[in-house]
Amino acid sequence: MKRLLPLVIGVLLAACGDPVAPDGEAPGGGAGSDSEPVSAPTDPASSDVETVSTGADDPSATGATSTSAVPDSTPSESPTTAVEPTDPQPTDPQPSDPPTEPSATETPMPTGVPTDRVVRFFAGGGAPGVPWVPLGHWDGTDWQGLQYADVGILDPLPTSPIASVAATSLDLPDGADAVVTGLTLGDGQPYCSGEEAGPLIDLPTQLPDTAVSLGYDAVAVTADWPLQPRPVRQVGLQVPEYAAIGARLLADQVGTANDGSVVQAVRVDLDGNGVDEVLVTYERQQAGDFGGDGDFTSIYVRYPSSDATVIDELLVAHVSTEPVDFPTPGRYTIAAVADLNGDSVMEVMVRGRFWESGGVQIFALDAGRLTGVASGGCSI
Numbered sequence: 001m002k003r004l005l006p007l008v009i010g011v012l013l014a015a016c017g018d019p020v021a022p023d024g025e026a027p028g029g030g031a032g033s034d035s036e037p038v039s040a041p042t043d044p045a046s047s048d049v050e051t052v053s054t055g056a057d058d059p060s061a062t063g064a065t066s067t068s069a070v071p072d073s074t075p076s077e078s079p080t081t082a083v084e085p086t087d088p089q090p091t092d093p094q095p096s097d098p099p100t101e102p103s104a105t106e107t108p109m110p111t112g113v114p115t116d117r118v119v120r121f122f123a124g125g126g127a128p129g130v131p132w133v134p135l136g137h138w139d140g141t142d143w144q145g146l147q148y149a150d151v152g153i154l155d156p157l158p159t160s161p162i163a164s165v166a167a168t169s170l171d172l173p174d175g176a177d178a179v180v181t182g183l184t185l186g187d188g189q190p191y192c193s194g195e196e197a198g199p200l201i202d203l204p205t206q207l208p209d210t211a212v213s214l215g216y217d218a219v220a221v222t223a224d225w226p227l228q229p230r231p232v233r234q235v236g237l238q239v240p241e242y243a244a245i246g247a248r249l250l251a252d253q254v255g256t257a258n259d260g261s262v263v264q265a266v267r268v269d270l271d272g273n274g275v276d277e278v279l280v281t282y283e284r285q286q287a288g289d290f291g292g293d294g295d296f297t298s299i300y301v302r303y304p305s306s307d308a309t310v311i312d313e314l315l316v317a318h319v320s321t322e323p324v325d326f327p328t329p330g331r332y333t334i335a336a337v338a339d340l341n342g343d344s345v346m347e348v349m350v351r352g353r354f355w356e357s358g359g360v361q362i363f364a365l366d367a368g369r370l371t372g373v374a375s376g377g378c379s380i
């Protein structure tokens with residue numbers, strides 16, 4: 001074990017937001033540019049066949065954005081014989097998830113005003129005796145990331161007047177829309193290798209140990225409001241458009257859509273405007289942790305607008321351009337979706353790993369786009 005250095009987090013953050021790959025190349029990620037509307041509303045989980053356009057001229061590694069169009073062709077004739085549904089996996093809900101499309105009569109749900117109190121939030125797994133790692137806090141006005149008094153010396157998070165603690169994770173046995181409340185912030189314990197302390201927070205349920213688990217699979221918040229004011233749903237992965245969009249956003253680095261797999265698709269109306277955003281994890285992981293040539297990881301977001309456009313944008317990405325002998329930032333996954341500051345707009349927690357470090361980053365909507373606002377983790 002070695003002391004957690006801000007540099008390590010910096011590397012993690014760099015891989016998320018302003019990325020620098022181990023080989024010095026800049027993997028994809030970050031904000032992209034707006035694109036012009038091109039068509040009528042689309043819905044990412046629609047069973048319609050989308051006509052995908054190359055909305056961005058250069059969906060390069062510095063941030064790809066594109067729009068996509070709905071079909072202008074009429075649906076094909078219904079089959080005259082019964083056809084078995086196509087291969088929905090047992091854990092794969094509705095391949096044709098009901099669309100949520102903007103309409104003229106839509107009344108956007110009001111979003112609230114954020115709390116003016118201090119809110120602390122942590123990442124962890126809730127295993128007995130294992131402290132949660134601090135990520136940052138809401139100071140009553142704005143997001144605040146971790147602060148260091150000196151190299152490796154983490155400032156404690158300010159005290160929150162909110163006694164209630166709630167937690168959520170996409171991996172909770174009761175589903176992505178489950179929230180655990182009534183938790184207690186326990187004593188602070190060293191969570192890494194230095195003197196940095198994080199609280200013990202016991203979850204009354206056990207998170208599954210998955211291939212992408214880092215022990216930072218849930219977010220815990222000092223909150224007395226609903227962490228999920230609207231449903232958070234994991235939806236069907238067998239939507240060809242999802243892989244096609246992912247490949248297009250990594251256009252100069254990934255050959256075809258079939259070179260990768262969609263492993264997560266989360267639909268949630270983050271901002272409460274009545275239209276679901278969709279978060280998609282699209283990856284190729286064939287060489288394990290060591291990042292073989294052509295392996296990649298990416299999370300992108302579909303932002304439908306009420307003006308009938310959809311903007312697709314990379315949130316985080318890394319492409320392995322050659323085999324290496326160390327674990328790369330090889331696998332980003334969506335860990336949790338929750339409102340961390342009480343304004344009824346939900347934030348997103350992404351987990352990732354680099355070398356022997358694991359960490360998470362919190363993204364919050366800012367001017368309609370998810371932007372990194374806090375992060376934390378530990379090196380081993």
Ligand SMILES: [Ca+2]
Pocket residue numbers: 268269270271272273274275276277
């Ligand atoms: Ca929305």
Ligand SMILES: [Ca+2]
Pocket residue numbers: 338339340341342343344345346347
């Ligand atoms: Ca919020």
